[in-house]
Amino acid sequence: NAGVTQTPKFQVLKTGQSMTLQCAQDMNHNSMYWYRQDPGMGLRLIYYSASEGTTDKGEVPNGYNVSRLNKREFSLRLESAAPSQTSVYFCASRGQGHTDTQYFGPGTRLTVL
Amino acid sequence: DAKTTQPPSMDCAEGRAANLPCNHSTISGNEYVYWYRQIHSQGPQYIIHGLKNNETNEMASLIITEDRKSSTLILPHATLRDTAVYYCIVSRSSGAGSYQLTFGKGTKLSVIP
Numbered sequence: 001n002a003g004v005t006q007t008p009k010f011q012v013l014k015t016g017q018s019m020t021l022q023c024a025q026d027m028n029h030n031s032m033y034w035y036r037q038d039p040g041m042g043l044r045l046i047y048y049s050a051s052e053g054t055t056d057k058g059e060v061p062n063g064y065n066v067s068r069l070n071k072r073e074f075s076l077r078l079e080s081a082a083p084s085q086t087s088v089y090f091c092a093s094r095g096q097g098h099t100d101t102q103y104f105g106p107g108t109r110l111t112v113l
Numbered sequence: 114d115a116k117t118t119q120p121p122s123m124d125c126a127e128g129r130a131a132n133l134p135c136n137h138s139t140i141s142g143n144e145y146v147y148w149y150r151q152i153h154s155q156g157p158q159y160i161i162h163g164l165k166n167n168e169t170n171e172m173a174s175l176i177i178t179e180d181r182k183s184s185t186l187i188l189p190h191a192t193l194r195d196t197a198v199y200y201c202i203v204s205r206s207s208g209a210g211s212y213q214l215t216f217g218k219g220t221k222l223s224v225i226p
Binding site for chain 1: 147200213217
Protein backbone atom coordinates (compact mmCIF):
# COMPACT_ATOMS: atom_id res chain seq x y z
CA ASN A 1 0.00 0.00 0.00
CA ALA A 2 1.97 2.99 -1.31
CA GLY A 3 -0.63 5.65 -0.41
CA VAL A 4 -0.27 8.70 -2.65
CA THR A 5 2.56 8.73 -5.18
CA GLN A 6 3.73 11.63 -7.34
CA THR A 7 6.02 11.82 -10.35
CA PRO A 8 8.41 13.38 -11.02
CA LYS A 9 10.04 14.36 -7.73
CA PHE A 10 11.97 17.25 -9.31
CA GLN A 11 11.62 19.13 -12.59
CA VAL A 12 13.24 22.15 -14.19
CA LEU A 13 11.43 23.84 -17.08
CA LYS A 14 12.08 26.83 -19.26
CA THR A 15 9.45 29.52 -19.58
CA GLY A 16 6.81 28.47 -22.08
CA GLN A 17 7.44 24.74 -21.84
CA SER A 18 4.64 22.39 -20.88
CA MET A 19 4.54 19.41 -18.57
CA THR A 20 2.18 17.12 -16.69
CA LEU A 21 2.52 16.19 -13.04
CA GLN A 22 1.21 12.74 -12.25
CA CYS A 23 -0.52 11.59 -9.07
CA ALA A 24 -1.90 8.19 -8.14
CA GLN A 25 -3.48 6.75 -5.00
CA ASP A 26 -4.17 3.15 -4.07
CA MET A 27 -6.59 3.74 -1.19
CA ASN A 28 -9.76 3.65 -3.33
CA HIS A 29 -10.46 7.27 -2.39
CA ASN A 30 -13.10 9.26 -4.20
CA SER A 31 -11.68 12.76 -3.83
CA MET A 32 -8.30 14.01 -5.03
CA TYR A 33 -6.63 17.41 -4.77
CA TRP A 34 -3.74 19.45 -6.15
CA TYR A 35 -2.05 22.10 -3.99
CA ARG A 36 0.94 24.35 -4.45
CA GLN A 37 3.24 25.63 -1.71
CA ASP A 38 5.46 28.63 -2.19
CA PRO A 39 8.43 29.24 0.15
CA GLY A 40 7.36 30.16 3.69
CA MET A 41 3.69 29.85 2.84
CA GLY A 42 0.88 27.42 3.54
CA LEU A 43 -0.62 25.22 0.85
CA ARG A 44 -3.06 26.69 -1.65
CA LEU A 45 -5.64 24.59 -3.49
CA ILE A 46 -5.33 24.60 -7.28
CA TYR A 47 -7.98 22.08 -8.37
CA TYR A 48 -9.85 19.20 -6.86
CA SER A 49 -11.91 16.27 -8.03
CA ALA A 50 -14.75 15.16 -5.78
CA SER A 51 -15.21 11.93 -7.69
CA GLU A 52 -14.20 10.25 -10.92
CA GLY A 53 -15.36 12.35 -13.85
CA THR A 54 -15.65 15.66 -11.99
CA THR A 55 -13.18 18.48 -11.41
CA ASP A 56 -13.52 21.90 -9.80
CA LYS A 57 -11.38 24.99 -9.41
CA GLY A 58 -9.75 25.82 -6.14
CA GLU A 59 -8.18 29.05 -4.94
CA VAL A 60 -5.45 29.43 -7.60
CA PRO A 61 -6.45 27.59 -10.84
CA ASN A 62 -5.10 30.03 -13.45
CA GLY A 63 -2.40 28.53 -15.66
CA TYR A 64 -3.30 24.92 -14.83
CA ASN A 65 -5.51 22.17 -16.18
CA VAL A 66 -6.38 18.85 -14.58
CA SER A 67 -7.60 15.44 -15.66
CA ARG A 68 -9.18 12.80 -13.45
CA LEU A 69 -8.10 9.87 -15.60
CA ASN A 70 -9.79 7.25 -13.43
CA LYS A 71 -10.44 6.74 -9.74
CA ARG A 72 -6.75 6.25 -9.00
CA GLU A 73 -5.12 8.98 -11.06
CA PHE A 74 -5.35 12.78 -11.11
CA SER A 75 -2.92 14.76 -13.28
CA LEU A 76 -2.01 18.45 -13.30
CA ARG A 77 -0.88 20.10 -16.54
CA LEU A 78 1.02 23.31 -17.06
CA GLU A 79 0.44 24.30 -20.68
CA SER A 80 2.91 27.20 -20.80
CA ALA A 81 5.05 27.36 -17.68
CA ALA A 82 5.89 30.72 -16.10
CA PRO A 83 8.46 31.58 -13.40
CA SER A 84 5.54 32.37 -11.06
CA GLN A 85 4.68 28.68 -11.14
CA THR A 86 7.94 27.75 -9.45
CA SER A 87 6.69 25.94 -6.38
CA VAL A 88 6.29 22.60 -4.64
CA TYR A 89 3.19 20.75 -5.80
CA PHE A 90 1.37 18.33 -3.54
CA CYS A 91 -1.32 15.87 -4.47
CA ALA A 92 -3.74 14.54 -1.86
CA SER A 93 -6.64 12.12 -1.67
CA ARG A 94 -9.58 11.70 0.69
CA GLY A 95 -12.16 9.02 1.20
CA GLN A 96 -15.83 9.54 1.89
CA GLY A 97 -17.38 10.48 5.21
CA HIS A 98 -16.74 13.18 7.78
CA THR A 99 -14.08 11.23 9.61
CA ASP A 100 -11.91 10.77 6.58
CA THR A 101 -8.86 12.96 6.21
CA GLN A 102 -6.58 13.99 3.39
CA TYR A 103 -3.46 11.98 2.67
CA PHE A 104 -0.66 13.78 0.91
CA GLY A 105 1.99 12.69 -1.53
CA PRO A 106 5.70 13.56 -1.19
CA GLY A 107 5.51 16.51 -3.56
CA THR A 108 7.02 17.61 -6.88
CA ARG A 109 9.56 20.42 -6.76
CA LEU A 110 9.21 22.48 -9.92
CA THR A 111 11.50 25.29 -11.02
CA VAL A 112 10.63 27.42 -14.04
CA LEU A 113 13.53 29.44 -15.42
CA ASP B 114 -14.64 28.34 6.24
CA ALA B 115 -13.65 29.98 9.52
CA LYS B 116 -10.25 31.59 9.68
CA THR B 117 -7.71 30.52 12.26
CA THR B 118 -4.99 32.38 14.13
CA GLN B 119 -1.83 30.66 15.34
CA PRO B 120 1.44 31.96 16.79
CA PRO B 121 4.15 31.93 14.11
CA SER B 122 6.64 29.98 16.22
CA MET B 123 7.12 28.14 19.52
CA ASP B 124 9.90 26.29 21.29
CA CYS B 125 9.52 23.22 23.48
CA ALA B 126 12.08 21.25 25.49
CA GLU B 127 12.49 17.64 24.46
CA GLY B 128 10.42 15.33 26.67
CA ARG B 129 8.05 18.08 27.76
CA ALA B 130 4.50 18.61 26.59
CA ALA B 131 4.05 20.93 23.62
CA ASN B 132 0.84 22.96 23.74
CA LEU B 133 -0.03 24.63 20.45
CA PRO B 134 -2.91 27.14 20.58
CA CYS B 135 -5.33 28.09 17.82
CA ASN B 136 -8.06 30.71 17.74
CA HIS B 137 -11.10 30.19 15.48
CA SER B 138 -13.62 32.65 16.85
CA THR B 139 -15.86 32.58 13.75
CA ILE B 140 -16.28 28.81 13.65
CA SER B 141 -19.72 27.53 12.66
CA GLY B 142 -21.63 24.77 14.36
CA ASN B 143 -20.95 22.18 11.67
CA GLU B 144 -17.26 22.95 11.19
CA TYR B 145 -14.55 20.62 12.44
CA VAL B 146 -11.14 21.57 13.79
CA TYR B 147 -8.31 19.67 12.07
CA TRP B 148 -4.61 19.61 12.85
CA TYR B 149 -1.95 18.68 10.33
CA ARG B 150 1.80 18.99 10.48
CA GLN B 151 4.50 19.32 7.86
CA ILE B 152 7.97 18.06 8.65
CA HIS B 153 10.64 19.88 6.66
CA SER B 154 9.40 19.86 3.05
CA GLN B 155 7.40 16.65 3.16
CA GLY B 156 3.68 16.42 2.43
CA PRO B 157 1.42 17.43 5.32
CA GLN B 158 0.47 14.68 7.75
CA TYR B 159 -2.89 14.39 9.50
CA ILE B 160 -2.71 14.47 13.29
CA ILE B 161 -6.19 14.72 14.77
CA HIS B 162 -9.57 16.39 14.42
CA GLY B 163 -12.63 17.16 16.53
CA LEU B 164 -16.03 18.83 16.55
CA LYS B 165 -16.96 19.57 20.16
CA ASN B 166 -15.44 17.00 22.45
CA ASN B 167 -11.83 16.60 23.36
CA GLU B 168 -10.08 13.95 21.33
CA THR B 169 -7.00 11.79 21.85
CA ASN B 170 -5.13 9.42 19.60
CA GLU B 171 -1.69 7.85 19.54
CA MET B 172 -0.09 11.07 18.32
CA ALA B 173 -1.75 13.87 20.26
CA SER B 174 -4.68 15.29 22.21
CA LEU B 175 -7.03 18.00 21.05
CA ILE B 176 -8.73 20.25 23.59
CA ILE B 177 -11.60 22.38 22.26
CA THR B 178 -13.09 25.08 24.47
CA GLU B 179 -16.75 24.87 25.34
CA ASP B 180 -17.63 27.83 23.11
CA ARG B 181 -15.49 26.24 20.33
CA LYS B 182 -13.74 29.55 19.66
CA SER B 183 -10.29 28.12 20.37
CA SER B 184 -8.44 24.85 20.67
CA THR B 185 -5.09 23.46 21.81
CA LEU B 186 -3.10 20.64 20.30
CA ILE B 187 -1.06 18.79 22.90
CA LEU B 188 1.94 16.61 22.09
CA PRO B 189 2.44 14.94 25.47
CA HIS B 190 6.16 14.14 25.24
CA ALA B 191 7.76 16.12 22.44
CA THR B 192 10.72 14.59 20.62
CA LEU B 193 13.14 16.10 18.12
CA ARG B 194 11.14 14.39 15.37
CA ASP B 195 8.14 16.54 16.29
CA THR B 196 9.93 19.64 14.99
CA ALA B 197 7.60 20.76 12.19
CA VAL B 198 5.07 23.36 11.08
CA TYR B 199 1.68 22.67 12.65
CA TYR B 200 -1.47 23.79 10.87
CA CYS B 201 -4.81 24.34 12.58
CA ILE B 202 -7.62 24.21 10.02
CA VAL B 203 -11.35 24.67 10.38
CA SER B 204 -13.31 23.01 7.64
CA ARG B 205 -16.74 21.72 6.89
CA SER B 206 -16.88 18.08 5.84
CA SER B 207 -20.00 17.45 3.80
CA GLY B 208 -18.92 14.04 2.58
CA ALA B 209 -19.93 15.21 -0.88
CA GLY B 210 -16.50 16.22 -2.08
CA SER B 211 -16.82 19.90 -1.27
CA TYR B 212 -14.56 19.35 1.72
CA GLN B 213 -11.53 21.58 1.40
CA LEU B 214 -8.60 22.39 3.64
CA THR B 215 -7.44 26.00 3.78
CA PHE B 216 -3.88 26.17 5.06
CA GLY B 217 -2.54 29.27 6.80
CA LYS B 218 1.11 29.74 7.72
CA GLY B 219 0.84 27.55 10.82
CA THR B 220 3.10 27.43 13.89
CA LYS B 221 6.73 26.45 13.52
CA LEU B 222 7.44 24.20 16.52
CA SER B 223 11.08 23.71 17.41
CA VAL B 224 11.84 20.95 19.91
CA ILE B 225 15.04 21.79 21.74
CA PRO B 226 17.36 19.03 23.08
